[in-house]
Amino acid sequence: MMKSSYDVIIIGAGVAGLTAAKHLEDYNLDVLILDRSDRAGGRVKTDEFQGYRLDHGFQVFLTAYPEASKYLDYEALDFQSFKPGAVCFENERSFTVKQGNILTSMRMAFSPVGSLMDKIRLGNLRSELRETSVNDIFEKPQLTTRSYLEQRGFSKKMMSRFFTPFLGGIFLENKLDTSSRMFDFVFKMMDEGETVIPKKGMEEIPRQMKNSLNRTEFRFHTEVENINGQTVYLKGGETLSCQRIIVATDPTPIVPQLEPRIQWEDTATYYFEAEESVLKSNIIALNYKSGSLVNNFTVISDTSGEYAPRKKHLVSVSLNRIPEKSVEEVCHDIKNELSPAFGIGVDGWKFLRNYHIPKALPQTVETHYEIPFTETRIREGLYLAGDHMLNASINGAMKSGILAAKAVVLDI
Ligand SMILES: Cc1cc2nc3c(=O)[nH]c(=O)nc-3n(C[C@H](O)[C@H](O)[C@H](O)COP(=O)(O)OP(=O)(O)OC[C@H]3O[C@@H](n4cnc5c(N)ncnc54)[C@H](O)[C@@H]3O)c2cc1C
Numbered sequence: 001m002m003k004s005s006y007d008v009i010i011i012g013a014g015v016a017g018l019t020a021a022k023h024l025e026d027y028n029l030d031v032l033i034l035d036r037s038d039r040a041g042g043r044v045k046t047d048e049f050q051g052y053r054l055d056h057g058f059q060v061f062l063t064a065y066p067e068a069s070k071y072l073d074y075e076a077l078d079f080q081s082f083k084p085g086a087v088c089f090e091n092e093r094s095f096t097v098k099q100g101n102i103l104t105s106m107r108m109a110f111s112p113v114g115s116l117m118d119k120i121r122l123g124n125l126r127s128e129l130r131e132t133s134v135n136d137i138f139e140k141p142q143l144t145t146r147s148y149l150e151q152r153g154f155s156k157k158m159m160s161r162f163f164t165p166f167l168g169g170i171f172l173e174n175k176l177d178t179s180s181r182m183f184d185f186v187f188k189m190m191d192e193g194e195t196v197i198p199k200k201g202m203e204e205i206p207r208q209m210k211n212s213l214n215r216t217e218f219r220f221h222t223e224v225e226n227i228n229g230q231t232v233y234l235k236g237g238e239t240l241s242c243q244r245i246i247v248a249t250d251p252t253p254i255v256p257q258l259e260p261r262i263q264w265e266d267t268a269t270y271y272f273e274a275e276e277s278v279l280k281s282n283i284i285a286l287n288y289k290s291g292s293l294v295n296n297f298t299v300i301s302d303t304s305g306e307y308a309p310r311k312k313h314l315v316s317v318s319l320n321r322i323p324e325k326s327v328e329e330v331c332h333d334i335k336n337e338l339s340p341a342f343g344i345g346v347d348g349w350k351f352l353r354n355y356h357i358p359k360a361l362p363q364t365v366e367t368h369y370e371i372p373f374t375e376t377r378i379r380e381g382l383y384l385a386g387d388h389m390l391n392a393s394i395n396g397a398m399k400s401g402i403l404a405a406k407a408v409v410l411d412i
Helices: 017-027 066-071 106-110 117-128 145-151 156-171 180-190 202-211 327-342 344-348 394-411
Strands: 008-011 031-034 048-049 051-054 079-081 085-090 092-097 194-197 217-219 224-228 231-234 237-240 245-247 264-274 284-287 296-299 314-317 350-362 377-379 382-384
Touching: 017 031, 017 202, 017 394, 031 180, 048 350, 051 194, 051 264, 051 314, 051 350, 066 394, 085 156, 085 327, 092 327, 117 180, 145 156, 156 180, 156 284, 156 296, 245 394, 264 327, 296 327, 314 327, 327 344, 327 350, 382 394
Parallel strands: 008 031, 008 245, 031 217, 085 284, 245 382
Antiparallel strands: 048 051, 079 194, 085 092, 224 231, 231 237, 264 314, 264 350, 284 296, 296 314, 377 382
């Protein structure tokens, strides 16, 4: 039985909305979460399909995330790590950056990726960031990541063969216009922790968060069309009223008076079944050929065997853009780009499913780790959360949820 009234309504059951609910429960508040989707998780979802686990786009979790580590039970998520390092390729050329941390590999000096000076610069950057707190990173002046790395003197080769595909896969844009603060943050997180996926898929993260809520209620398949005053108008005509409303998603379509200000990066992921693993390792392969369709791929079942049925392999291929061709043509283009470097095994891959994600990441030309929590209140009774408020990451989304919930608690 649903209650007839709630202290707070949250719109959006992504990690931001779930974290806000967690904080509000600590204050014994009754929360209702509305979401138009069929389940919690927002952008962090995993579909089960023909015995495979398909994440909605290739995503990873960084164990060093400070906020996330407070709210998640890492052991229960049974994280499986990617191997530090990467296979960098272009046409038929491929070479592995390996040993130690991907960003600090000793082999870098002798690999075709960068020069000895690049290695020294990376070492300096690493020591500097180890000494810099996350809060201080987000106080630094913001440049584009490309200008920042160029100003630090990294060679053109290092920029094109490593940073562009590597960061392109993280920022989902390869001009590297994303804020240099985000680069420093991700670099530090990767250096100080591991890059992982939960054994049974990324959705285990929001599932665990949802299961940790004791009294919060959910309504799925419930789309909010509009918020006017303290009234929430649902698609289909129903209305709900509440003194405190948190919008834990892009608010512009539903709060009419807000200027649209979020620009989004898009991406596409294509999944294939394979009889053999062409990488034979839990590693990520980066395509540095300029203008290519594929940015990176991984045989994700080499990182967690639970992603594929026994004796099968699951390949996750991330594209630089949402293609406008038919699935058959895209699969053909993907195989054409990958088979010169990885052999005829690629030709036998069987297409499983694709995900086109037009709103994958909010652009983070301006980014923050934290803002005063009172800034999440845009007027009395209406609060905003979501990764767009701070920075595009699971950690940023969680932090934004906490800030909005704190503002609500202060006002009650
Ligand atoms: C392909 C991809 C790769 C990524 N890679 C990483 C990564 O490697 N590491 C990392 O940390 N982060 C990554 N991210 C980012 C991370 O997933 C997001 O930052 C985070 O999930 C955002 O959470 P959120 O709660 O702010 O928003 P969302 O997850 O978008 O949640 C918003 C929720 O609101 C609901 N909603 C929206 N409008 C309405 C409405 N009108 N009515 C009702 N409900 C509504 C939606 O259904 C959704 O459930 C990636 C994202 C994508 C898509």
